Amino acid sequence: MIYGREGMMALLLGVFFDLLIGDPHCFYHPIRLVGNLISVTEKGLRAVFPKTGQGEKTAGVFLSVIVCSVTAGAVAAVLYLAGKIHPYLHLAVMALFCYWMLAAKSLKDESMKVYRELKKEDLKAARRAVSMIVGRDTDQLTAEGVTKAAVETVAENASDGVMAPLLYLAVGGPVLGAFYKAVNTMDSMVGYKNEKYLYFGRFAAKVDDVLNYIPARLSALFMVAAAGLTGLSAKNAWKIFKRDRYNHASPNSAQTEAAMAGALGVQLAGDAWYFGTLYKKKTIGDALRPVECEDIRRANRLMYASAGLLLIVVMLLYCSFNVLTLL
Numbered sequence: 001m002i003y004g005r006e007g008m009m010a011l012l013l014g015v016f017f018d019l020l021i022g023d024p025h026c027f028y029h030p031i032r033l034v035g036n037l038i039s040v041t042e043k044g045l046r047a048v049f050p051k052t053g054q055g056e057k058t059a060g061v062f063l064s065v066i067v068c069s070v071t072a073g074a075v076a077a078v079l080y081l082a083g084k085i086h087p088y089l090h091l092a093v094m095a096l097f098c099y100w101m102l103a104a105k106s107l108k109d110e111s112m113k114v115y116r117e118l119k120k121e122d123l124k125a126a127r128r129a130v131s132m133i134v135g136r137d138t139d140q141l142t143a144e145g146v147t148k149a150a151v152e153t154v155a156e157n158a159s160d161g162v163m164a165p166l167l168y169l170a171v172g173g174p175v176l177g178a179f180y181k182a183v184n185t186m187d188s189m190v191g192y193k194n195e196k197y198l199y200f201g202r203f204a205a206k207v208d209d210v211l212n213y214i215p216a217r218l219s220a221l222f223m224v225a226a227a228g229l230t231g232l233s234a235k236n237a238w239k240i241f242k243r244d245r246y247n248h249a250s251p252n253s254a255q256t257e258a259a260m261a262g263a264l265g266v267q268l269a270g271d272a273w274y275f276g277t278l279y280k281k282k283t284i285g286d287a288l289r290p291v292e293c294e295d296i297r298r299a300n301r302l303m304y305a306s307a308g309l310l311l312i313v314v315m316l317l318y319c320s321f322n323v324l325t326l327l
Contacts, residue, residue: 006091007173008318014098014169015311022105030100034071034185041066042190042200056199064186064204071182076175097174101181103161104307107133107154108300114150118143118293135192137273147291152268154299155223155260156253160184162307163222164215170314183207193249194275209251216252219306220245220259222313226305227263232298237262240285247282254284261285263302264295 023029041063049059075097083090110133117126126146131138134149141149164184169177187208190201220241228234240262241255247269248254254269261268265288271280 006094007170008315010091010094010173011098011166011169011314013095014100014102015166017095017099018102018105020105021099022109023103031181031185034067034182035189037070038063038067038186038189046200053199057202060190060200060203063190063200064183064207067186068179068182072175072179075178079174094174097177098169101165101169101174101177103157103165104304107157107161107303111150111154111296111300114146115293115296118147118296135188135274137276140273143293144291147293147295148266148268148270150296151260151264151266151291151299152257154296154303155257155268158223158260158303158306159216159219159252159256160212162303163219163310164212166307166310166314167215167218168211170318180211183211192274194277212252216255218310220255222306222309223256223259223263223302226302226309227259229309230263230298230301230305232263232302233265234263236265236288244282244284247284249281257284260299260302264298265289266291266295 045059045062046056049055049062079090079093079097082093110129113129114126114133117123117129121143123143123146126143127138127141130141130146130149130153133153136149138146138149165177165180168180172179183204186204187201190197191205191208192198192201224234224237224241227237237259241259244258244261245255248257257268261284265286267283267285267287268291269281269284271278273279
């Protein structure tokens with residue numbers, strides 16, 4: 001823990017405010033500033049570098065370096081200035097950054113919008129709600145397809161949006177957390193394997209794979225452990241995790257999806273449409289029963305329980321480290 005006691009206090013405050021407030025829509029979220037930076041930088045780099053495969057690959061490397069440097073540097077500068085003014089201000093700003101980088105409540109709130117529309121049997125509204133949290137085409141999805149998309153998003157973002165940021169914040173504070181969020185945001189914006197981003201977004205996607213390699217696997221293991229605490233099947237979660245955790249083009253995405261599918265006893269993934277093109281994908285899990293809208297609620301409970309277990313372990317490790325330093 002680089003930031004010691006102050007860092008742990010800031011992280012706990014950040015978790016508390018995320019659970020209490022989530023992503024308020026009344027003000028501009030700083031992560032959207034990162035998105036704007038990515039868009040502006042992409043436009044500038046595309047104007048400078050040649051429109052060839054190698055040219056776009058090189059531009060993609062520059063994109064990653066610029067966006068990560070500016071994002072992490074800005075956070076470091078703000079923290080430095082806050083520390084110069086007052087230690088309590090430094091703590092408050094650290095906590096605010098931690099809060100901004102966690103997305104547990106927002107993930108739950110957005111997925112539960114899908115749940116509520118499905119409960120009302122308003123498929124059109126459910127498709128519209130799920131389109132806000134997934135990258136696939138949703139206009140032709142059935143009610144089961146909408147539900148699966150929402151559950152898969154909770155499973156994948158349990159790692160990307162909750163547990164991975166928590167780990168990086170615990171290890172390196174808001175600066176490392178900001179670096180991770182910059183990479184993760186780039187991957188979500190340019191990491192597509194389509195004609196526009198096949199070469200330009202390749203480097204960002206690879207960096208995202210590297211940064212999520214360990215967190216994705218830890219998140220899945222915590223999800224397996226938490227399954228029994230939420231009335232789900234830890235045994236089946238472990239079975240499907242071991243069997244299907246590589247049933248995805250990404251080396252990381254299927255890790256938590258496999259644990260989630262096993263815990264729920266349903267089958268996820270499979271073929272999906274993106275930008276009008278059908279992509280053939282392997283399925284994850286066994287269809288022990290049909291997917292139902294209540295699985296969205298169950299997925300969120302499992303996400304919260306998994307993140308809670310991870311936070312407890314982080315706190316125990318922090319306390320153990322501090323005890324050892326006193327011996």
